[in-house]
Amino acid sequence: MTIHKSKGLDFPVVLMPRLTADEWEPGSRTYDTFESALSEGPESVFDKDLVAQDANEARRILHVGITRAEEILVLHVSREKNDTDDERPVHDAVESIFPESVPWRPSNGHLPIWRDLQECLPSNHADWTASLASTVVGDVSGQVTYGSENLSASDGRDRVITFGNKLIEGSIEREPENRRFSIDALTGPMTPNPALQHSYTSLEAYEECPRQHFLDYVVNGFSDYRENGYGGDGISQRIVGLLFHDTAEIAAKEQAAERAEWYAICERLAGQRRATYELPVAKECIDRYFDLDLSGWEIVDAEREFQLEVDGHELVGFIDAVYRTPDGELVVIDYKATERHRDIDENKQLPLYLLASRDLYEEPITRAGYAYVGDIGPKVEARSFDEGELDSVRAAVSTTMDQIKETSFSRYETGEHCRWCQHSSLPCGEEWRQEDGGR
Numbered sequence: 001m002t003i004h005k006s007k008g009l010d011f012p013v014v015l016m017p018r019l020t021a022d023e024w025e026p027g028s029r030t031y032d033t034f035e036s037a038l039s040e041g042p043e044s045v046f047d048k049d050l051v052a053q054d055a056n057e058a059r060r061i062l063h064v065g066i067t068r069a070e071e072i073l074v075l076h077v078s079r080e081k082n083d084t085d086d087e088r089p090v091h092d093a094v095e096s097i098f099p100e101s102v103p104w105r106p107s108n109g110h111l112p113i114w115r116d117l118q119e120c121l122p123s124n125h126a127d128w129t130a131s132l133a134s135t136v137v138g139d140v141s142g143q144v145t146y147g148s149e150n151l152s153a154s155d156g157r158d159r160v161i162t163f164g165n166k167l168i169e170g171s172i173e174r175e176p177e178n179r180r181f182s183i184d185a186l187t188g189p190m191t192p193n194p195a196l197q198h199s200y201t202s203l204e205a206y207e208e209c210p211r212q213h214f215l216d217y218v219v220n221g222f223s224d225y226r227e228n229g230y231g232g233d234g235i236s237q238r239i240v241g242l243l244f245h246d247t248a249e250i251a252a253k254e255q256a257a258e259r260a261e262w263y264a265i266c267e268r269l270a271g272q273r274r275a276t277y278e279l280p281v282a283k284e285c286i287d288r289y290f291d292l293d294l295s296g297w298e299i300v301d302a303e304r305e306f307q308l309e310v311d312g313h314e315l316v317g318f319i320d321a322v323y324r325t326p327d328g329e330l331v332v333i334d335y336k337a338t339e340r341h342r343d344i345d346e347n348k349q350l351p352l353y354l355l356a357s358r359d360l361y362e363e364p365i366t367r368a369g370y371a372y373v374g375d376i377g378p379k380v381e382a383r384s385f386d387e388g389e390l391d392s393v394r395a396a397v398s399t400t401m402d403q404i405k406e407t408s409f410s411r412y413e414t415g416e417h418c419r420w421c422q423h424s425s426l427p428c429g430e431e432w433r434q435e436d437g438g439r
């Protein structure tokens with residue numbers, strides 16, 4: 001992912017590789033700076049310090065990259081060009097690990113910006129270079145079953161490299177039939193134990209199917225391959241949802257209350273994320289939103305982050321919006337841009353948000369609901385929750401968080417939820433289709 005494309009997104013771990021002159025030295029950026037200076041008239045070029053301007057632009061881009069990291073930021077840099085010592089530890093290490101068949105190579109360069117960066121680090125910053133470079137966490141082992149073949153881990157790796165090379169050459173050919181991977185290593189005990197962070201969606205995934213939770217929230221498994229990248233229409237519902245949610249958040253902060261203003265924000269975000277296919281669908285969500293009464297209510301808060309302590313566990317999340325109704329009552333609203341309907345009487349999300357809201361707002365909130373802006377909308381379903389309901393949800397969530405330590409790939413539960421699972425090409429997905437009478 002390019003740094004420009006990552007703007008507006010956050011990730012738990014960010015790796016910034018190749019902080020070298022090859023990537024950062026003045027090049028096309030200088031031309032861009034020159035061109036924009038020219039647009040203000042030929043004299044203006046002589047009034048500007050283009051080198052300083054370019055350096056500032058490089059720093060600005062670097063800043064965007066660095067601030068994408070929520071928890072861990074890994075910066076990788078090689079030595080600078082004017083170093084007399086031609087020893088290149090990172091370069092040599094990578095060269096020795098990469099098989100000859102890999103067609104790309106690390107390059108050595110210099111990066112003045114790296115020196116700036118080091119000078120800005122606080123004196124007590126942690127430098128894990130030595131331990132990261134010498135420690136191998138875990139073990140790459142197990143067997144990969146590809147079709148009817150059993151491959152060792154290294155044969156599996158070679159297959160992947162061959163596949164990558166064919167992709168680069170454009171010589172990949174479609175297999176005549178679907179193939180399935182089943183990786184034995186995933187079914188063994190995990191060492192070290194994974195660090196789990198609980199959110200409502202991760203708890204819901206666990207309760208529906210521990211395998212789905214394991215893949216999505218423990219090992220960050222890849223989603224199924226889909227034709228055209230996503231669905232058959234090339235549209236990612238996830239990106240549509242993000243576009244709508246981010247538009248609603250920005251609109252609340254900018255106090256944009258008109259449909260045209262929401263459109264403009266959405267178009268801007270879609271442009272930054274190159275979400276061409278998703279933009280019209282996100283705009284349909286905006287249209288449905290403006291068909292709802294709540295679009296005329298006062299918005300009190302948006303995308304509010306919370307941390308809720310439940311019996312020694314921490315649950316994190318975001319409340320999409322808090323509105324004040326014309327009667328003066330506050331109501332917590334969660335936007336749903338998908339086609340999946342939620343049972344307002346049974347699920348735990350809304351009560352959890354009400355519990356979290358106690359630490360965030362001075363005014364008590366007892367009412368919460370869903371605003372459906374996807375295909376099954378437009379509609380709002382909301383209700384009040386009493387103290388007894390909130391207590392029983394808190395107890396149930398505590399039990400789930402205790403159980404979740406037992407998360408595992410081996411355990412799974414098929415059901416209606418498989419319809420929305422990102423891994424339904426697994427054999428368990430096939431089981432669900434058979435139970436469901438085919439889809």
Ligand code: SF4
Pocket residue numbers: 209210211212412413414415417418421422423424425426428429432
């Ligand atoms: S397809 Fe169904 S059973 Fe399989 S991991 Fe997904 S949710 Fe679980």
